[in-house]
Amino acid sequence: MEKERTSGEIERPEQAVPALPTVNPVTEKPESPKATFHPAVYIATWISLSSSVIIFNKWILDSAKFKFPVFLTTWHLLFATIMTQLMARTTNMLDSRKSVPMTGRIYLRAIVPIGLFFSLSLICGNITYLYLSVSFIQMLKATTPVAVLLATWSLGVAPPNLKTLGNVSLIVIGVMIASFGEIRFVLAGFLFQIGGIVFEAIRLVMVQRLLSSAEFKMDPLVSLYYFAPACAAMNGVVCLFWEIPRMGMTDIWNVGIFTLLANAVVAFLLNVSVVLLIGKTSSLVYTLCGVLKDILLVIASMVIFGDPVSGLQFFGYSIALAGLVYYKLGGEKLREYYSLAGRQWAEYGQTRPVARRMIVIGGVLFVVLLAVGGFGNRLPSAYNPNHFAQNTFNSLVGDKVTPHGG
Numbered sequence: 001m002e003k004e005r006t007s008g009e010i011e012r013p014e015q016a017v018p019a020l021p022t023v024n025p026v027t028e029k030p031e032s033p034k035a036t037f038h039p040a041v042y043i044a045t046w047i048s049l050s051s052s053v054i055i056f057n058k059w060i061l062d063s064a065k066f067k068f069p070v071f072l073t074t075w076h077l078l079f080a081t082i083m084t085q086l087m088a089r090t091t092n093m094l095d096s097r098k099s100v101p102m103t104g105r106i107y108l109r110a111i112v113p114i115g116l117f118f119s120l121s122l123i124c125g126n127i128t129y130l131y132l133s134v135s136f137i138q139m140l141k142a143t144t145p146v147a148v149l150l151a152t153w154s155l156g157v158a159p160p161n162l163k164t165l166g167n168v169s170l171i172v173i174g175v176m177i178a179s180f181g182e183i184r185f186v187l188a189g190f191l192f193q194i195g196g197i198v199f200e201a202i203r204l205v206m207v208q209r210l211l212s213s214a215e216f217k218m219d220p221l222v223s224l225y226y227f228a229p230a231c232a233a234m235n236g237v238v239c240l241f242w243e244i245p246r247m248g249m250t251d252i253w254n255v256g257i258f259t260l261l262a263n264a265v266v267a268f269l270l271n272v273s274v275v276l277l278i279g280k281t282s283s284l285v286y287t288l289c290g291v292l293k294d295i296l297l298v299i300a301s302m303v304i305f306g307d308p309v310s311g312l313q314f315f316g317y318s319i320a321l322a323g324l325v326y327y328k329l330g331g332e333k334l335r336e337y338y339s340l341a342g343r344q345w346a347e348y349g350q351t352r353p354v355a356r357r358m359i360v361i362g363g364v365l366f367v368v369l370l371a372v373g374g375f376g377n378r379l380p381s382a383y384n385p386n387h388f389a390q391n392t393f394n395s396l397v398g399d400k401v402t403p404h405g406g
Helices: 002-023 025-035 039-063 069-090 095-099 104-128 134-141 144-154 162-180 187-211 220-242 249-255 257-280 283-304 311-329 331-351 353-377 385-397
Strands: none
Touching: 039 069, 039 134, 039 257, 039 283, 069 104, 069 220, 069 257, 095 220, 104 187, 104 220, 134 162, 134 187, 134 283, 134 311, 144 162, 144 187, 144 311, 162 311, 220 257, 249 257, 283 311, 311 331, 331 353
16 A cells, blocks of 8 residues: 555656746647638639639630630649749749659559540640530539549449449439530530540549549649640640641730630639648538539529520539439448538527527528529520420421421
């Protein structure tokens, strides 16, 4: 018993020792992370930049009549190359690249092939803006997980799974319905977008195979550091033979040097925001933010560009988004998050009943106004369902069929 008492007495000064240096300002350094922004700031920044890049590109290529999508893509990649090289030398945001065992041989065998498909996906994606509306493009992009799944099976990265295929079938059905309801359907734009989705799916699978090795773990910004120079070079060659011969300085002056510079800055900041978003949130938040971003883009395209969206498209896209969330999260996770959200919503109603009632009323009014004012008034003035069905049939048959008595 005496030994126990003495050991207890010896421990007292040891417990008192850590209390002495608390006045030392050095111990206050770990408090610095408290000064970081709330995750909602990173979420809002990513959604804003991601939406801005798409709307900005659409405005330049379509509204501003700058019909050079390959040049615009090359400019983005060239700007990203310059900025990542500067950041690597002046900041620590790219220090993780030093742990990647990159050699010239690995660059040619891994980075360049991936960069090729990256370039093709960017080129096809930008060309699509010349033909299709932003809203319809976003609806088609919902099929990207399906394309990635098929690519993983085709390239032998994962074995085929019929259950997984059944999970993504809802996305395909929804996009098919949305495509059938598209009023301004252009086959060339549709094929370019599908091509871009296929190239992007192959690129993602190749990146997945590359990153399967622990030595090649790279965040999006480090990936851009390696991929941007190769993509810029390949896109530059295509642009040199395809667009430069019919392009003059007048086209650049018309759209504006400052406009092109601002466009490249927004595109680059999007890559930076992705790194920050992934670091500050979870994969669940990232998935749901992507769905929210797509919905906001569809609404923005209706407001800014006056893109017509039919009720059939809205119905089909809703099915596709529901299938997308189900595929990425799974039924079990969805039930878990649904019950959690239900409890939090009930608690919010108990603490702030008036605010909850106002949110419900505002949500209902928003949906009604969007359905009545948005979809109804944004149909073309000359739009006639009968004529539209007749023209669709004629385009499929290939012959001009006129009604009897015309």
